[in-house]
Amino acid sequence: MSEQGLFDCSPDDTHTQIMRATYEALRKHGYSDLTIQRIGDEFPKSKSLIYQHYDAKDELLVAFLEFLLERLEEDMPIDGEFDDAREHLRTLVDYALPDSFEPEHVDFMEAIEALRGQAPHDDAYREQFAATDDFHRSHVAEVVRAGIDQGVFRDVDPERTADFIVATVHGARNQRATTGTHEPVRAAREELEAYLRTRVFVDDAEESDASAPKE
Amino acid sequence: MSEQGLFDCSPDDTHTQIMRATYEALRKHGYSDLTIQRIGDEFPKSKSLIYQHYDAKDELLVAFLEFLLERLEEDMPIDGEFDDAREHLRTLVDYALPDSFEPEHVDFMEAIEALRGQAPHDDAYREQFAATDDFHRSHVAEVVRAGIDQGVFRDVDPERTADFIVATVHGARNQRATTGTHEPVRAAREELEAYLRTRVFVDDAEESDASAPKE
Structure with missing residues (x-):
């Protein structure tokens, strides 16, 4: 029922890196102060890759919630x-x-x-x-x-x-x-x-x- | 632990009327789509009275939460x-x-x-x-x-x-x-x-x- 060690065994592909950047940005800025720009600041590759996949912050966050649920399903003991x-x-x-x-x-x-x-x-x-x-x-x-x-x-x-x-x-x-x-x-x-x-x-x-x- | 009959025995003063208008607007529009304008639409007196007391939506909503708690304290059996x-x-x-x-x-x-x-x-x-x-x-x-x-x-x-x-x-x-x-x-x-x-x-x-x- 928790979400620790989220990225411990994740493959290091672009999607996972975007998710990790989202996690870091959410944690640092909270929801209201979150922007795609701030997620980009946590992303090791070109920010344009994020915009290529997601038009808006809410769209990206819904994908992040999906990612969390997948992780949860995989990692649950x-x-x-x-x-x-x-x-x-x-x-x-x-x-x-x-x-x-x-x-x-x-x-x-x-x-x-x-x-x-x-x-x-x-x-x-x-x-x-x-x-x-x-x-x-x-x-x-x-x-x-x-x-x-x-x-x-x-x-x-x-x-x-x-x-x-x-x-x-x-x-x-x-x-x-x-x-x-x-x-x-x-x-x-x-x-x-x-x-x-x-x-x-x-x-x-x-x-x-x-x-x-x-x- | 609930908040029914909020306005049943409230005095009909301006403050209570603003709170009632906030309640109606919140209920109809939810938090994200709420504006002071929309609260004003539910208010029977001049909208300027609301702006006189509250500069921003969040300030008014904090006052509304205070109002809810006071009501709760008074009405709890x-x-x-x-x-x-x-x-x-x-x-x-x-x-x-x-x-x-x-x-x-x-x-x-x-x-x-x-x-x-x-x-x-x-x-x-x-x-x-x-x-x-x-x-x-x-x-x-x-x-x-x-x-x-x-x-x-x-x-x-x-x-x-x-x-x-x-x-x-x-x-x-x-x-x-x-x-x-x-x-x-x-x-x-x-x-x-x-x-x-x-x-x-x-x-x-x-x-x-x-x-x-x-x-």
């Missing part, structure tokens, strides 16, 4: 990397809601949330954010289904559980980006973990003491 | 109106995450989330959204504290519980406004209710059957 679905789901939540964010990552999250603010009135942005949210919701639902199959999760509704987890993670991250307050991120992680223990995971739920919700 | 804190908290969650939103309300939510998208790079907006989030978090924490005092809630951490609830509600509403998808709202309400029953409320938690999380 898969079941085989974890002992079981519990570890998988815990890792996703920890990763999306860490104790603190690197300053560079905060800049990027802020730019993305500013972009997201364009979505209510721009169909191309809306479509991209809807596709990204869908991806997260389907991915988490798959992990929940795997957990049920493995016998480590209760027989919960995978979609509903996933939608809830993704809404909470998104809300905390969006609050972080738009108000600068980290408490919602911390609270969301702690209470999501408690929710998973008491409502989703099989073993822990049986072990947990219902009268001691304060850890 | 208080303890005495409910049988106990459980009913109070359930009502807040139902109100913020209804089965469906009126089209007019969706337009307004979209405009507010677009405005919120400005917050990462605009201190005045950021301050207003931080104050609004703080208000929601403190308000819910107060209700949780009341529930503990009344003996109907377990001894949970009021702030953490409130931060979690507000993050989830915000996330689902923001997803709704920025992607047009209602599922996150439905899932958030159902799972928040389950969370309250199993982790926060005293009676229901004891009644609930741990092996049947699917209602």
Whole structure:
């Protein structure tokens, strides 16, 4: 549910270089102060190459959101990397809601949330954010289904559980980006973990003491 | 956690009329297409009165966010109106995450989330959204504290519980406004209710059957 190491294993072609320049410019200038000129400043080749592909800033940013989603789809850890679905789901939540964010990552999250603010009135942005949210919701639902199959999760509704987890993670991250307050991120992680223990995971739920919700 | 009936009991002075005109213009045109001219079109008195008070659209919108927060503080239901804190908290969650939103309300939510998208790079907006989030978090924490005092809630951490609830509600509403998808709202309400029953409320938690999380 995050976007670190975006360019770690990307081929070094022109498209990827434009995307990397967009990332750097977004991070440095935010959405409102972004211009194609500023993206060009981060681009190692001739700026005219950017104009050849994209007429306007918004067109380029929609392509950037597509690129982010492709990366996300490729890089998302898969079941085989974890002992079981519990570890998988815990890792996703920890990763999306860490104790603190690197300053560079905060800049990027802020730019993305500013972009997201364009979505209510721009169909191309809306479509991209809807596709990204869908991806997260389907991915988490798959992990929940795997957990049920493995016998480590209760027989919960995978979609509903996933939608809830993704809404909470998104809300905390969006609050972080738009108000600068980290408490919602911390609270969301702690209470999501408690929710998973008491409502989703099989073993822990049986072990947990219902009268001691304060850890 | 919502903003319906904003102008029901407002005095009909110039300030309130400007705020009402801003609301109507925001709802109709969204944030990006909003101009002071368009706000003026919704204003029953001379447009010059608006320019007398506000130089720029963003200045007027920050005043509008302040107005929203004042209204919220005045209109938020208080303890005495409910049988106990459980009913109070359930009502807040139902109100913020209804089965469906009126089209007019969706337009307004979209405009507010677009405005919120400005917050990462605009201190005045950021301050207003931080104050609004703080208000929601403190308000819910107060209700949780009341529930503990009344003996109907377990001894949970009021702030953490409130931060979690507000993050989830915000996330689902923001997803709704920025992607047009209602599922996150439905899932958030159902799972928040389950969370309250199993982790926060005293009676229901004891009644609930741990092996049947699917209602």
